[in-house]
Amino acid sequence: MMVSQSELVKEARENGMDLLPLDKDTYELFFGPQHMATENFSIILKMDGHRVVKAIANPGFLHRGFEKLAELRPWHTNIALLLRICVPEPDVPEAIYSMAVDEIIGWELPERAQWIRTTVLEMARVSAYLFWIMGLSFKLGVYTAGQWAAAYRERLMALFEQLTGARVYHIYTIPGGVRRDIPNDAWLRRLRDTVEYIKGKLPDFDHLVFENYITFRRMEGIGVMDKKFALAEGVTGPNIRATGVPYDVRRADPYLLYPELDFEIPVLEDGDALARALVRRYELEQDLYILEQLLEMGPPDGPYKVQDPKLKNLPRFKVPAGDAFAHVESTKGDFGAYVVSDGRNKPYRVQIRGPSIAHGIRVLEQLLVGARIADVPVILMSLDNCPPDIDR
Amino acid sequence: MVDWRLFEPLFDFARRKSLWIVAFCTGCGGIEMPPLMTSRYDLERFGMMPNPAPRMADLFLITGYVTPKTLKRIIITYEMQPDPKYVMAHGSCPLNGGIYWDAYNAIKHLDRYLPVDVIIAGCMPRPEAVMDGINKIMEMIENGTADGWKRYKENYEYYKKNQDELFGEGWREREARRWIPWLMNRKKEE
Amino acid sequence: MVVVVETALKAVLILLYATFVGFMFMGIIRIVTARIHRRVGPPIYQPILDTIKLLSKKSNITHGLIYDFGIIYALGATILALMFIPLGSIGILRMYGDLILITFLLEIPMLGIMFAAMSSGNPWAGLGSQRALLTLLAIQVPLGFAIVALAESYGTFSTYQIVMAQQSMGWSIIHLPLLLAAVAYDLVLQAMFGKEPFDIMIAPGEISLGPMVEFGGKHMGILQIQHAIALFAETLFFSNIFLGGAVITSFASPVLNTLASLGVLLIKQIAVLMIAIFMGAIFPRFTIDQAARFYWKWPTIIAATGAILAAL
């Protein structure tokens, strides 16, 4: 029996299966979450041929309600929770939360703790940048560089493991310092070797990714932002530096040992995907340089956490009423935490501000309009969008 | 006709040695996937590789906690895979909620919604532990005990009931139509 | 009758050999790529296991007749192409193996896959098919010029005669016009192998394998076999027309001669493959419009120069 097309359509509509093309020129395309380029993030695209007409970012696949959960756990315990917000560099949420709590209490950190925290943050930056190189080269199709980057990152993972006792979720920076001391001098030597090693491998990445003719062709003039747009949309980090605004939290709002360290901030005016990639590439070099300086300085002697009798009883540890905002420069941008305490042994409110909430929603939606489907992963990767910190 | 049962040992050997993974990082454990697939741990030695399309994948790695919104996609992706298919759950979260035991948006007992073959402990599991889990799944395929896909077929009513209870009936159609009004610049009609 | 049986036997043997060597080529691609990545990589027989696994899948999704037919069509066309290409001193239809026919037969499997992909209704497959079509269109121009250069220079369209001619005058690539044609043809091969920078139609990170996205189970298994044979046929064709092929007659026994020529051919084929692997490992992927523009620019100019030089 033959069924006519219109009858099929009618039947489908009645059963709620209206999945036909949107109208005669465009169609709907679900980009993610089951897609290699999106890391559990979804973009709903309205496509015309291979051009994007409209994009809607659809976050929330990783939402666990951290800010609610943090209100129900003691102050220190929240470290074990909040670091899950940014999986590629879990030290950043640890650090901002600890800095905010330190500020509410009014603790002065011992010098050794500051040194260790700075080192850990910089190591996290290097590892996150290597991870980003991996992601970028996988999306561009030059798998070789990505494989190398992931392999070299393992050296940093091993160092983290020796220092903190875990590979990814370090749970290391706590309010009032860090949890463990540096294991031994051999660790410092190994860190120095690793920095040297990664530095020696940077030209390889240049050859394959950042100096490759086809990379230039793929990334030039893609996803262009200008300065005004970037400021209005709350873009931070390397993305805003690629539009010509020299804003870096490490210099603008110095914390830990950064005022004593010497580093350059890369700024480019173009604002396209290539500029963002090159800025990140140069920052990786600068982070290695900062680590070298830190190693030159050597860890100062002294305690590695605040000597406070209250720290003996962690479950009952209370923080005086007050609130504080702290932010650090992560590889994705300006990562901030706003912590409110009402004097009990649990926070009253913790708000984490991930940079991707600005990059991943409105900026992405606007940059994608008019892009080819092949540019979508490149734009996503050049913004270094991190879905868990949108969803929290 | 050829009796294909004679070839089952060969097929099982091939299934064991060529597990293709769905490229779907559902939780934090996704961060340990790149090291596993790349030079350092190199899963391709065992013939495994991430596959962008679920239609040709065999192994589904649930890499960590699962939120209801993701679970919908996981179920759809899982049903798209051809039999035989295997599921491996990472870490504590799929088993009992893990650190999100009281979170309103994390699945507590994944086995109610999807059959799981192997589970590995850790938060998150080291790559070595994941490889151990994969080893286990290979053994189970050899023994014929990795039968999650059979269980899903046999107890489909049970799984479907649980899924419908969690998401509400008709969630598949709702999900598919959800964004059309917004894409077409018209408000939700409801 | 004996002739028919003998020919059929030969055909089956060639097919088996091509399939086996094709799978080995797939394994070599994976291993060498892995070594460039600084890792160990899978065993060389891995693609065979993959195929067996895919063929042994218990459930298969089909989207209708065209969907099934497209796959068979692709496989059939590849096998037919293989039969036309001279394989050393053996060949079933080598006398009829004309350059244009073989080139055509090597390209149409892509069409078959596209039929099947389009009939699945998956938007990713649709996108991939668009890209595949455009790639197909883009490689025609340099390919055509390369063939014109060959035909001009040898005065024939027959592959077999070109191979025989090379035995006396040396490999094609030592002549400048044909070298240019070979360069252009090699760039085209990159797209036919589906390697970077021209793996636009599958592009895992962009459109999730494009036309292949909907295939699973037996369909994908057959496609794997098709891919293996295609790899063999394409490298074989290239080594025949540009690298001198292999016609060895120095041994007394015909069996030894055949084996020796197969060996020589294998080495040449692997050399062709290696260039493709190396290029694929170090270059990112073009977008489709860039690739089309690239093909219409450099390879076309090179091949056209070759053709003009050959005609002079």
Place this chain on the structure above:
Amino acid sequence: MREQAIIDGILTEAPYAEGKVRRERRVEFKVPADRIRDFLKLLREKGFELMLQITVVDWPKDGEYELVYQMWSIEHRTHAMVRTRIPRELDKARMPTVRDIYPVAETYERDAHDFFGVYFEGNEKMEMPWILDDTEQGLFPYRKDFDMLAYVKKKYMILDRFDENKDNYVI
């Protein structure tokens, strides 16, 4: 002091607001809810270009939501918190949108609407699905009176693998 100078410069043009210096590079303003648009417009003119976040803090004791607009000035290198209070009843928790002043606020407002139920008038994406799934929409889980354990038990029907009697927090 640099921070005091910034505050003075702003307060002369906005007499309805209060301002104080918290510490180096941190200033704080208190603004009535109905003047928030004027004040943010002024802040933007005065060089606070980036809006980092809109934080909602629930104070059920006072029956109020506190909205904290976190601003950053690249020019002054200063962080400013603009605090305002609105009633916490769901039908009264309404704010004018600042989307036209800081476009990025649209995202933050959607966030606040999803988790707290603050309705920002003029933001047309308010109804658009955001992070929460269909079943949670309208629950406003970050409100202090949201009983999470009871909800979890009802929704997942299991809190623990073996025992379901754990219904209070030990801590």
Place this chain on the structure above:
Amino acid sequence: MKMEEIEFKVAPESKIRKKPSYIKPWLGLKYLFKKPVTIKIPYEKTQIAEKYRGFHSLDWKKCVGCNFCGQICPARAIEMTWLEVDGRMEKRPHPKIDYGRCTFCQFCVDVCPTGALGFVSNYMLTTEWKEEEIQLYDWVPIHPDRIREINEKFPDYRFPVEKIEFDRETKEVAYHLRDGEIFKFRILGYGIRPPKPAKPVKTGEEKK
């Protein structure tokens, strides 16, 4: 925006910019004949850090049953359990750890006032999802020396217990350690307060 006010050290543009090249990518082939960096896991062993945060160990003699660990645990994976070993009830409750919850943060070890709770670098626990195998995820840790002995025999960082048998009726637990020893005790009840011996245990509280 006044740029001169910001005394950032801005990198010169010439250092950031790169020149595109067709030739340089070919240098990417240079590791083709080098030794791979892969660790061949079934045949090679990776070095685990000495203080890797793995499974717990517990010195039952030192444990005073203060429930600090239970209070600090972010996942509430720890529950105090009253045990009976060889017919004698332990004077204090001991923590029972659920690896279906544990996040391996080891804050419990940090707060332990007597140092009874510790951790070892074992991290591997793989099971099928079957009720009897999932029992493994829930245990009262055993003495660190005992784990060390097992680790010397089996240096593969696995969970020191192979199988846990639990009788729901009699509340008897048997740990089958990896070196063949069977370690038996009985669970009397849960919580900080000692269980009342006369009253039969409620069925609702049925627990491993």
